[in-house]
Amino acid sequence: MTFFLQMLVTGIVVGSVYALVALGFVLIYKSSDAINFAQGEFLLIGTYVCLTLITAYKIPFIAALLIALMFSAVLGFVIERIVLRPFIGEPVISMIMATIGLSSVLAGIVHIIWGHETRVFPKIFSEQPVNLGEIVIAPVYLWSLLIVVAMLIIFTLFFKYSKLGIAMRATADDQQAAMSMGISVKMIFAVAWAIAAIVSAVGGILLGNINGVNASLSAIGLKVLPVAILGGLDSIPGAIIGGLIIGILESLTGGYLDPLVGGGLKEVMPFVILVFILMFKPYGLFGKKEIERV
Amino acid sequence: MRNPFVMDCGEFHVNYKQDMAIWKISRVRMRVFILLAIFAVFPMFASDYIIGLATLCGIAAIGAIGLNILTGFTGQISIGVGAFLGVGGYTSAILTAKLGLSFWIAMPTAGIVTAIVGGLFGLPSLRLKGLYLAIATLAAQVIILFVISRWDALTGGTAGMVLSRPELGSFVFYSERSYYYLMFVVLIITAIFTLNLFRSRVGRAFIAVRDRDVAAEVMGIDLFKYKVLAFIVSSFFVGIAGALLGHYTMVVSPELYSITVSIEYLAIILVGGLGSVFGSIYGAVFITLLPVVLRSGVEMMSGVFPDLSAVLIGMKEVVFGLVIILFLIYEPQGLAKIWKNIKDYFKLWPFSY
Numbered sequence: 009m010t011f012f013l014q015m016l017v018t019g020i021v022v023g024s025v026y027a028l029v030a031l032g033f034v035l036i037y038k039s040s041d042a043i044n045f046a047q048g049e050f051l052l053i054g055t056y057v058c059l060t061l062i063t064a065y066k067i068p069f070i071a072a073l074l075i076a077l078m079f080s081a082v083l084g085f086v087i088e089r090i091v092l093r094p095f096i097g098e099p100v101i102s103m104i105m106a107t108i109g110l111s112s113v114l115a116g117i118v119h120i121i122w123g124h125e126t127r128v129f130p131k132i133f134s135e136q137p138v139n140l141g142e143i144v145i146a147p148v149y150l151w152s153l154l155i156v157v158a159m160l161i162i163f164t165l166f167f168k169y170s171k172l173g174i175a176m177r178a179t180a181d182d183q184q185a186a187m188s189m190g191i192s193v194k195m196i197f198a199v200a201w202a203i204a205a206i207v208s209a210v211g212g213i214l215l216g217n218i219n220g221v222n223a224s225l226s227a228i229g230l231k232v233l234p235v236a237i238l239g240g241l242d243s244i245p246g247a248i249i250g251g252l253i254i255g256i257l258e259s260l261t262g263g264y265l266d267p268l269v270g271g272g273l274k275e276v277m278p279f280v281i282l283v284f285i286l287m288f289k290p291y292g293l294f295g296k297k298e299i300e301r302v
Numbered sequence: 303m304r305n306p307f308v309m310d311c312g313e314f315h316v317n318y319k320q321d322m323a324i325w326k327i328s329r330v331r332m333r334v335f336i337l338l339a340i341f342a343v344f345p346m347f348a349s350d351y352i353i354g355l356a357t358l359c360g361i362a363a364i365g366a367i368g369l370n371i372l373t374g375f376t377g378q379i380s381i382g383v384g385a386f387l388g389v390g391g392y393t394s395a396i397l398t399a400k401l402g403l404s405f406w407i408a409m410p411t412a413g414i415v416t417a418i419v420g421g422l423f424g425l426p427s428l429r430l431k432g433l434y435l436a437i438a439t440l441a442a443q444v445i446i447l448f449v450i451s452r453w454d455a456l457t458g459g460t461a462g463m464v465l466s467r468p469e470l471g472s473f474v475f476y477s478e479r480s481y482y483y484l485m486f487v488v489l490i491i492t493a494i495f496t497l498n499l500f501r502s503r504v505g506r507a508f509i510a511v512r513d514r515d516v517a518a519e520v521m522g523i524d525l526f527k528y529k530v531l532a533f534i535v536s537s538f539f540v541g542i543a544g545a546l547l548g549h550y551t552m553v554v555s556p557e558l559y560s561i562t563v564s565i566e567y568l569a570i571i572l573v574g575g576l577g578s579v580f581g582s583i584y585g586a587v588f589i590t591l592l593p594v595v596l597r598s599g600v601e602m603m604s605g606v607f608p609d610l611s612a613v614l615i616g617m618k619e620v621v622f623g624l625v626i627i628l629f630l631i632y633e634p635q636g637l638a639k640i641w642k643n644i645k646d647y648f649k650l651w652p653f654s655y
Contacts, residue, residue: 043433091627094630094631095630098634101377101379102630104379105568105630106626106627109623109625109626109630110623110627111623112565112620112622113619113623115619115623116616116620116622118616119613119615119619120617120620230440230561233437237437241433272448272451272452275444276444276448279445282441283426283442283445290429290434
């Protein structure tokens with residue numbers, strides 16, 4: 009039972025980080041109908057910038073985090089402007105291939121600047137494990153959960169009450185109607201990309217604190233795709249619930265099934281679940297079904 | 303005899319049969335035969351390295367034509383080609399190395415097995431479209447690779463398997479030159495089959511599904527049947543390409559079929575031209591030779607910038623990504639369209655109005 013609870017807690021923490029990165033996918037999809045295959049690279053770049061600021065320039069963590077987030081926001085903004093702007097209204101495959109090309113470019117730049125070896129974040133959180141009954145949790149997990157929950161609340165409030173958030177929801181709902189109400193749709197797209205870059209950077213920094221940073225961290229971008237699809241690409245609650253479901257299932261698979269088959273099943277599980285879900289609910293758990301007419 | 307330097311000023315078809323003809327004008331046939339003859343003769347004079355590169359380009363072209371049937375002609379995006387190549391390679395490896403069957407049975411069987419696997423993963427395509435289908439094929443990629451690397455008893459796990467070159471009687475396709483001809487024949491068959499496919503009822507149905515699937519259904523096209531059929535036909539050729547590649551490199555192992563390969567194939571059909579058989583070939587040549595050209599470029603410049611070779615891998619990725627993005631922005635219809643533009647220019651030359 010203790011083992012199960014331990015796995016469950018780990019799953020929830022990892023799942024909440026997934027949810028955060030999935031939020032990036034959902035934001036971009038909602039505003040511009042594209043999936044960003046470069047999400048993993050956004051995450052990687054944000055993490056590396058933060059790490060470099062801390063280790064090379066000896067900047068305290070909080071300041072480094074803020075600078076890294078600002079850098080990510082600008083990066084997202086610029087990339088939307090240069091790369092994605094020409095693809096508004098183009099077929100799905102152009103969007104997919106453009107972001108795949110983008111991810112290749114960014115991955116190449118990361119390799120050139122930071123190389124391949126794994127680097128470790130200096131210890132930011134205390135290492136004294138916290139005991140909850142019989143379950144032992146490292147503080148970094150607790151902090152991650154706390155930060156993710158805080159960010160998800162902030163974003164929910166932002167979409168509900170702020171002027172920009174409402175404009176973003178309006179754009180997602182109907183681009184033309186939003187335009188005719190005086191909302192700058194291009195601006196909204198840019199903001200969506202900036203926010204997506206920020207949330208992935210936060211996710212990356214948290215994961216980097218847990219596992220260390222190397223170029224393969226960007227694979228998380230592909231791993232989180234099932235999360236976003238599972239919840240429905242255009243649903244923010246879907247991203248959160250999908251993240252938790254996949255995180256928990258993955259952790260339980262790793263704990264119970266991997267020893268039986270010799271490892272690796274953990275990585276495949278999200279995709280297996282995804283295929284099953286899509287068979288029954290083609291638009292994910294909370295996705296909006298599109299009505300088609302000739 | 304007409305002056306060979308005067309070009310036709312356009313194609314003027316007066317009936318449907320002419321419009322659907324594979325050789326629009328008789329001189330095109332002659333030109334194509336000359337081109338084929340050049341490609342058939344060139345290995346006599348080229349070095350083994352060049353022939354080897356050409357063989358790799360040709361195998362990539364076979365797979366790319368397969369993917370183009372699915373993505374370019376039927377409009378279903380697949381990010382799982384890498385794994386399907388793997389299915390082809392492994393099927394052929396298992397049949398020849400473990401069961402001792404001949405390559406000539408193993409290669410078509412590899413195509414059929416891949417077609418079945420592809421068809422299975424194509425089943426969700428009835429309900430899924432666009433992005434959701436792309437992710438479902440990505441799932442196929444991950445799941446198939448997992449099965450390949452875990453099913454040790456059959457596939458040798460992460461260590462992979464060793465294959466032998468095909469034999470015909472007592473002749474073994476061991477030299478680069480002989481394997482080139484093997485690839486060349488398969489490529490020609492693939493290209494002719496595909497060119498003809500899109501003059502047939504089935505191919506037209508594929509295109510209708512791509513252009514507007516709901517409208518196609520209203521017109522009486524069985525969407526499910528044709529979508530799955532596209533997966534089956536496409537995977538067949540991808541499987542054949544996988545088998546050819548496996549017997550060429552003489553080794554199969556899971557990391558050869560990663561998602562990067564899938565993306566490379568998508569890049570090939572995109573750079574070459576979606577929905578174009580010849581485009582797939584141009585794209586295959588372009589993307590296969592890109593890293594080769596880049597490497598020799600870096601080697602030439604390493605005298606000036608000694609650190610350049612250290613960042614070669616990163617540079618490859620940057621250039622690869624840039625090529626995709628630039629093509630998408632400036633020539634979304636790919637090299638096939640650029641070639642057509644050049645031809646159109648000369649059709650009107652020197653009176654370009």
